Amino acid sequence: MSKYLHSNLNALARSSTLAINEHSDYLEKQGIHVYRFGFGQSPFPVPKKVVDSLKENSSRKNYLSVDGLPDLRTAVANYHQKIDNVNIQSDQVLIGPGSKELMFCLQLVLKGYTILPTPCWVSYAPQAKILNRKIIFIQTKYEDSWQLLPEQLTESIKNFSDKLKLLILTYPGNPHGCTYEVEVLKQLAKVCRKNKIIILSDEIYGRIHHQGKHTSIARYYPEGTIISSGLSKWCAAGGWRLGHFSFPKELKYLQDAMTSVASETYACVTTPIQYAATTAYEDDTIDDYLFHCRRILETIGQYCASSLIDAGIKVRIPKGAFYIFPDFKPFENVLNKKGIHDSNTLCKQLLQDTSVALLPGSAFAQNAKELNARLAYVNFDGAEALKKSIDLSKTSTLKMEYFGETVSEVIIGIEEIINWIKR
Ligand SMILES: Cc1ncc(COP(=O)(O)O)c(C=O)c1O
Numbered sequence: 001m002s003k004y005l006h007s008n009l010n011a012l013a014r015s016s017t018l019a020i021n022e023h024s025d026y027l028e029k030q031g032i033h034v035y036r037f038g039f040g041q042s043p044f045p046v047p048k049k050v051v052d053s054l055k056e057n058s059s060r061k062n063y064l065s066v067d068g069l070p071d072l073r074t075a076v077a078n079y080h081q082k083i084d085n086v087n088i089q090s091d092q093v094l095i096g097p098g099s100k101e102l103m104f105c106l107q108l109v110l111k112g113y114t115i116l117p118t119p120c121w122v123s124y125a126p127q128a129k130i131l132n133r134k135i136i137f138i139q140t141k142y143e144d145s146w147q148l149l150p151e152q153l154t155e156s157i158k159n160f161s162d163k164l165k166l167l168i169l170t171y172p173g174n175p176h177g178c179t180y181e182v183e184v185l186k187q188l189a190k191v192c193r194k195n196k197i198i199i200l201s202d203e204i205y206g207r208i209h210h211q212g213k214h215t216s217i218a219r220y221y222p223e224g225t226i227i228s229s230g231l232s233k234w235c236a237a238g239g240w241r242l243g244h245f246s247f248p249k250e251l252k253y254l255q256d257a258m259t260s261v262a263s264e265t266y267a268c269v270t271t272p273i274q275y276a277a278t279t280a281y282e283d284d285t286i287d288d289y290l291f292h293c294r295r296i297l298e299t300i301g302q303y304c305a306s307s308l309i310d311a312g313i314k315v316r317i318p319k320g321a322f323y324i325f326p327d328f329k330p331f332e333n334v335l336n337k338k339g340i341h342d343s344n345t346l347c348k349q350l351l352q353d354t355s356v357a358l359l360p361g362s363a364f365a366q367n368a369k370e371l372n373a374r375l376a377y378v379n380f381d382g383a384e385a386l387k388k389s390i391d392l393s394k395t396s397t398l399k400m401e402y403f404g405e406t407v408s409e410v411i412i413g414i415e416e417i418i419n420w421i422k423r
Pocket of ligand 1: 098174
């Protein structure tokens with residue numbers, strides 16, 4: 001590492017999710033077929049109306065306001081009012097080039113500590129490290145379906161009562177697909193209100209809760225919760241780079257500071273994308289699209305998790321998103337005999353022996369010595385799967401067999417993992 005870099009950047013590597021994608025591309029170029037469970041990208045096509053809207057608006061070339069296109073801000077606010085039951089007005093919405101950038105910006109402007117329940121999404125902690133922020137990690141448990149419990153939060157912050165704190169909650173969760181029970185959200189809201197903790201509620205997977213039953217903690221702690229979401233997951237448009245934050249009026253000072261930073265850095269989000277995003281939020285036919293995406297993800301997620309459970313691997317059935325977080329600890333002895341004692345070696349050896357790509361638990365702030373990994377069940381043809389689901393009546397139960405070849409990569413990949421662990 002160069003002496004010309006800031007010391008906090010010395011250990012910083014390329015984000016592991018992007019790295020696994022690039023490595024899988026590299027292997028495929030060498031002629032090695034990879035079962036790509038590594039990168040968490042939606043397999044579905046962007047809804048046609050949204051793509052058409054992007055085409056129609058592609059000649060728009062002027063900068064937009066740094067806050068975002070007014071119609072889009074209104075559409076996002078209406079969405080929060082209608083679906084989340086939270087009173088957000090358009091002037092409380094900030095549009096950004098992906099929610100990731102907004103999260104970085106928030107951690108940049110706000111003083112104090114970042115509280116991260118782990119396992120957590122790969123980028124929160126590296127962002128905090130880039131900014132020299134102190135992090136309080138709180139380990140959640142498989143037994144609690146990876147929920148942060150209110151008593152854990154109380155206990156973890158007791159020595160930091162004088163510090164301003166930002167708690168980041170992600171639900172449905174990456175890397176495990178679990179989500180919060182409403183009662184737990186209510187209790188967490190109480191602890192945060194009492195301790196003046198600001199919540200960044202990362203709800204990027206909220207619209208792909210498999211049962212369509214996502215509940216935002218902002219309902220129980222509206223004055224202290226910033227809701228984060230965007231087009232990347234539910235609208236399958238990660239590469240379009242559009243995210244948004246919705247701030248309570250009480251945190252206007254934060255919104256203003258972030259907007260100032262935005263005005264001096266990215267200036268505004270790509271203009272045609274903002275028009276297309278407005279269509280995405282205003283279009284009622286999206287509900288139909290989401291119904292099918294959810295039903296497909298639920299079927300495939302349950303298949304993956306229950307196949308691994310039947311084989312003796314420890315994993316929770318996902319409630320949303322497109323991830324599961326298998327723990328291979330029940331096979332510790334077998335793995336140790338293969339020379340595997342940590343999640344990184346586990347994933348490397350699995351990739352080498354079977355061409356199955358997973359992301360090690362260590363990338364999600366888990367102890368590197370654990371034998372867990374994230375599996376993203378997105379390696380199927382989303383367009384084909386959608387067609388098949390649309391052809392099946394909404395009241396019928398979708399089964400894996402119904403997809404045929406469309407999901408063969410998922411099925412073979414899961415079999416490869418099971419055969420490898422039992423070999
Ligand atoms: C939990 C979580 N939050 C945020 C993001 C970033 O999303 P965006 O594309 O809006 O930057 C991701 C992307 O993978 C994610 O998984």
